[in-house]
Amino acid sequence: MINSLQKSALIAMMVCGLVLFQSAYGQTTTPPKAENTYSLEDCIRIALESNPQLKQSELQVQTNGNTYEQSRWQRWPSLNFSAGQGFSFGRNIDPFTNQFVQQSISQNSFQLGASVVLFNGFQIKNNIVRNDINLKASQKDLDAARNDLMLNVALSYLQVISNEELIEVARRQVDASNLQVERTAKLVAAGTLAESNLLDLRAQLANDELSLVNAENNLETAKLNLKQYMNLPGANQINVVKITVADPTLQAYDATIQEIYETAMTNLPQMKAANLRIESAKKSIEIARGVAMPTLSLNGGFSTAFSSAAPKERFVANGTGSTTYDVPSTTSYVSYGGVTVPIIEKITTPNGGIQHFGYLDQLNFNRNPSVSLSLRIPIFTNFQVKYNVANAKIQQKNTEYQAQQVQLTIRKNVEQAYIDMNNSAKRYSATANQVRALTEAHRVAQVRFDVGAINSVEYNIAKANLDRANSNLIQTKYDYVFRTKILDFYMNRPLSDF
Numbered sequence: 499m500i501n502s503l504q505k506s507a508l509i510a511m512m513v514c515g516l517v518l519f520q521s522a523y524g525q526t527t528t529p530p531k532a533e534n535t536y537s538l539e540d541c542i543r544i545a546l547e548s549n550p551q552l553k554q555s556e557l558q559v560q561t562n563g564n565t566y567e568q569s570r571w572q573r574w575p576s577l578n579f580s581a582g583q584g585f586s587f588g589r590n591i592d593p594f595t596n597q598f599v600q601q602s603i604s605q606n607s608f609q610l611g612a613s614v615v616l617f618n619g620f621q622i623k624n625n626i627v628r629n630d631i632n633l634k635a636s637q638k639d640l641d642a643a644r645n646d647l648m649l650n651v652a653l654s655y656l657q658v659i660s661n662e663e664l665i666e667v668a669r670r671q672v673d674a675s676n677l678q679v680e681r682t683a684k685l686v687a688a689g690t691l692a693e694s695n696l697l698d699l700r701a702q703l704a705n706d707e708l709s710l711v712n713a714e715n716n717l718e719t720a721k722l723n724l725k726q727y728m729n730l731p732g733a734n735q736i737n738v739v740k741i742t743v744a745d746p747t748l749q750a751y752d753a754t755i756q757e758i759y760e761t762a763m764t765n766l767p768q769m770k771a772a773n774l775r776i777e778s779a780k781k782s783i784e785i786a787r788g789v790a791m792p793t794l795s796l797n798g799g800f801s802t803a804f805s806s807a808a809p810k811e812r813f814v815a816n817g818t819g820s821t822t823y824d825v826p827s828t829t830s831y832v833s834y835g836g837v838t839v840p841i842i843e844k845i846t847t848p849n850g851g852i853q854h855f856g857y858l859d860q861l862n863f864n865r866n867p868s869v870s871l872s873l874r875i876p877i878f879t880n881f882q883v884k885y886n887v888a889n890a891k892i893q894q895k896n897t898e899y900q901a902q903q904v905q906l907t908i909r910k911n912v913e914q915a916y917i918d919m920n921n922s923a924k925r926y927s928a929t930a931n932q933v934r935a936l937t938e939a940h941r942v943a944q945v946r947f948d949v950g951a952i953n954s955v956e957y958n959i960a961k962a963n964l965d966r967a968n969s970n971l972i973q974t975k976y977d978y979v980f981r982t983k984i985l986d987f988y989m990n991r992p993l994s995d996f
Contacts, residue, residue, distance in 0.1 A: 537739040538655050541728055545651045546644065548729035555636075555643045562636045566629040572622045575614035575796075582607045590807075604806040608861070611799040619788025628781035631774050638771035645767070647727070654724040658738050660976050661717040664969055668710040671965045675703040682954070691950070698954035702961065709965070746978050748923050751916070753989055759912045762988040766908060772901035779894035786886040793874040802864045810855055815848035822846045915984045922978040929967065929974045936964040 536544075546552060586603040615622065679699045685691040722732055730736070753761075763769055826840040833839075855863065876883070943960035946952045 534735050535737040535739060536728075538652065538741070541651050541655055541724060541738070542648050544728045544730070545647055549647055549727075552640075552643055552647055555640045559633070559636045559640050562629070562633040566626070566633045569622070569626045569629045572615075572625070575612045577612045578610070580609045580611075599807055601807060606804040606861075607801065608803070609799060609801040611797070613795055613797045616794045616796055617791075618793040619791030621785050621788040624781050624784045624788065628778050628785065631778040631781065635771045635774040635778065638767040638774065641767035642771070651724065651727045654720060654727055655738060656976060656980065657720040658717065658724055659740060659743075660972060661713060661720050662740070663972050665710065665713045665717060667965070667968050667972065668706065668713045671706045671961075672703070672710050674961075675699065675706045679703050695954035698958055702954075702958040705962070706965070743976065743979055746923070746926055746975060746982070748927055748978075751919065751982070751985060753985070755913055755916050758916065758985055758988045759909055761990055762908055762912055763905065765988075765990045768904050769901075769908060772897070772904045775897045776894065776901055779890065779897045783887060783890040783894060786883065786890045789886065790876055790879075790883040792876075795872045795874075797868075797870045797872060799868045801866045801868075802861045804857055804860050804864070808855070808860055811852055812855060813850055814853045815850035818849045820846050820848045912988055915981060915988070919978070919981040919985055922974065922981050926971070926974040926978045929971045933964070933967045933971050936960070936967045940964040 584605045584607075586605070588602075589598060589600050590603050591598060679696065682691060682696045682699050686693050686696045721736055724738075725732055725734060725736060823845050824842050825845050827843050828840070830841040830843075831838050832841060853859075940960045940963075943952060943957050947954070947957040
């Protein structure tokens, strides 16, 4: 089985390889597709559009994006508005005069407040950076999820193509056995061969027909797997566009294991996500430390109020100055010669008049703007900062170990893929040699059987060996090409040549 990172490798072969092959050569040579026939590009597109797990990963990216955008707004002031309505009965304090009154009072209050943090130990800045890193890490996770899905689709697509070729081989085997049975039946009827030869050939024909049935069943299973990845009902009939895969040349791979590993470390999304989470953990440490630093905030407000106990009419100056009047005193007098004369007092009053104060007039009169600075200095917080910083450092170590594990897994998979490619090349070469040898052996057996030099059992053995070798050759060819393309993916190469 191919492990998770090796699975990721196959995507390149599928998307950058098979898809590019179709787009490069299919424009001029590919005939119009029949109904329910899908190319590899179609299969991958449908799977990406309908897979619920991938949609969950996309939602996680959107959530992290919202978290990042919201943290950026923390730099801006907050603005709040509040309003209140109250009723008081009996002895109360008049909110307008701040004096005790013995009456029922209805009152309204309105407040508009704003606050902005000027400094809080760079927590806002570091939180923005951390959320940005988390967003990028989740995007890399989404890339890995896409890779896994496209891998499974592409692998199933290749399995369908491989099983279709195996069916063709099985059909040729059945046709060859049918011809041999018909020929032998004539010879038996003519008395040239014993009937046992015909019975042996009919048994071989039955075996070949069973192999064909098994190949057809394997094709249906492969198509079912492909439909499930595409989220299509199993009852749907689908066909795939065949991609011609050239026979391997078995040339030595032009990169060493170390070169492949270093390139993979640079390009695989798993490694990038792991490194990003280390950076995020470092920012978490800085945020935890920032809690121990002072916080400076700027606050502003505006308030007003209305009271039903306030007088409805009052004198209001008009701003044009003042007027001085001579007013006889009603309490102070001067007596002279038996005559009492009131003292004349000079009284200066501002110019204006009595005005009616309605609801809005009183709100306007009671305006109260304010501005303030607040400073908060943590002195002792029950060691919360100390242990939060310690836990953040532990989390950083954990992410570093996770990154090391991803790195080790990549190295292991690259080394395993390289060995698998070499072993697959050896198997294909040996199988190709076996097919050539068994083809010649079958040709000789056919000639000898035709002249009666060998019996049907010996002929069937030679034919069965060749049939198995042909099937093995198809399987080893696809296995070798597949493993070569995995290495090409690790090398970040375009994979359009098959």
